[in-house]
Amino acid sequence: MFCTPESVEQVRDTLRFLTKEQIPFFVLGKGSNLLVSDRGFDGVVVHLGKGFDQIRVDGNRVIARAGAGLAAIARRCLEEGLTGFEFAAGIPGSLGGAVVMNAGAYGGQMADVIKQVTAMDEAGELVSLSGEALEFGYRDSIFKRRKLIVLEVTMELAPGDRDQIAGTMQTLATLRREKQPLEYPSAGSTFKRPEGYFxxxxxxxxxxxxxxxxxxxxxxxxxxxxxxxxxxxxxxxxxxxxxxxxxxxxxxxxxxxxxxxxxxxxx
Ligand SMILES: Cc1cc2nc3c(=O)[nH]c(=O)nc-3n(C[C@H](O)[C@H](O)[C@H](O)COP(=O)(O)OP(=O)(O)OC[C@H]3O[C@@H](n4cnc5c(N)ncnc54)[C@H](O)[C@@H]3O)c2cc1C
The missing domain is CATH 3.90.78.10 (UDP-N-acetylenolpyruvoylglucosamine reductase, C-terminal domain)
Known part of the structure; x- marks a missing residue:
């Protein structure tokens, strides 16, 4: 079953129902880091639906909902002249998935920009987590250990020069095209980087x-x-x-x- 709640209330109802009925569930972002069994998943896939892709800007802060794509957020940062998110422009995931994975590239990572995350637990309660509480590590965060649905994320960036931001994005996109096999489907890097090696x-x-x-x-x-x-x-x-x-x-x-x-x- 595939379930696409379109509001926080619908997420709450879904979680409460699934928890009460003890039905296994999986939260899907854009699926760009997943290998899904040929036999599928025996449970409910919850995917944040319409309404979860909003992006707001308040000064240097970008407040986005978890379904927003990283590329869309990067474009918005460029429009607003905010720097610090260029690294994520070419990562084909959602903001929720990127927070969970502490996605990173070319010297940047989500942990560097995230100030606060609003999530929901299995009981349908809202949880606010900031800073240290997110336990970010290399491709790791608290969300790998606690079953929480990320709903909204506040990021803090810095004012920057639009031409420079656009230039950096362009350079990184070219590097990706040159180095990565983007002409074929994949789930990105297969392995984590082992310490001291590639x-x-x-x-x-x-x-x-x-x-x-x-x-x-x-x-x-x-x-x-x-x-x-x-x-x-x-x-x-x-x-x-x-x-x-x-x-x-x-x-x-x-x-x-x-x-x-x-x-x-x-x-
Ligand atoms: C061509 C290619 C290039 C890539 N390059 C990079 C790169 O440079 N750097 C990098 O770090 N990764 C890279 N990736 C991997 C991937 O894009 C990232 O890990 C991305 O952050 C995953 O986001 P997603 O929305 O697709 O998450 P999914 O793959 O759908 O899910 C990943 C995890 O996040 C959880 N999740 C998703 N949304 C939520 C939510 N709202 N609440 C709670 N849990 C949630 C899922 O349950 C799962 O555990 C690449 C992948 C591809 C295919």
Missing amino acids: AGKLVMDAGLRGYRIGGARISEKHCGFIVNENHATARDVRELIEYARKEVLRQFGVELEPEVLFLGSDE
């Missing part, structure tokens, strides 16, 4: 560049990505992830941890 380089040095299982392939352009080249199943991707982990561990003694999140029942 995951893509380890996979490449293990001799796995272009290695295929079924329709899934380790990108030739960037070995940190697994791309869906030809109708790959989730199982193909999963097996390729496990194979790459095994080989990197065997050859270099480094344990790779997936950044991609798995959803649904195991095959």
Whole structure:
């Protein structure tokens, strides 16, 4: 079942119902960091619907709802002449997903700009979290440990020069196009960066560049990505992830941890 609440009240009703009936649920953003099982997810997928993509600006503060896309927020920051969010312009996720993942790129991360988050717990109560309470780490936040739906986020940016902001966004977009296999579907970086190494380089040095299982392939352009080249199943991707982990561990003694999140029942 796929459920798209369109107001805070509807989110509350949904959560209360699902909790009371003990129905498992998953909160979906734009799904850009997910590998979903070929057998699907046996529960309810909750996706913030219409009305959750609003973006407001108050001085240097950007207050946006969790369904807003990072690209749309970055565009708005550019229009308002606010700097500090350029790093996120090319990340294809929603604000909610980016908060949960502490998404980051090119030296920036969500933790640097977030001041406060309003979320809702399973009982339907609103929770306000700020600063330290968000427990941000590398691709990590409190939301990975506490079941909360992110509803609204306040970010603080700084006044900047529009031309410079646009220039930075342009440069980062070009870098992405040059380095990342954006011509194929993927879930972004497959693995987290292990301390002292680069995951893509380890996979490449293990001799796995272009290695295929079924329709899934380790990108030739960037070995940190697994791309869906030809109708790959989730199982193909999963097996390729496990194979790459095994080989990197065997050859270099480094344990790779997936950044991609798995959803649904195991095959
Ligand atoms: C081509 C490509 C490039 C990428 N580049 C980057 C990059 O440079 N840096 C980076 O960090 N990531 C990158 N990613 C990964 C991904 O885009 C980010 O992790 C993004 O923040 C995920 O957002 P989403 O809305 O798609 O979340 P989803 O994939 O839908 O979900 C991710 C997690 O967030 C949770 N979630 C989503 N919305 C909410 C909410 N409202 N409340 C509570 N929980 C929620 C989900 O339950 C899940 O646990 C890339 C992905 C692709 C495909």
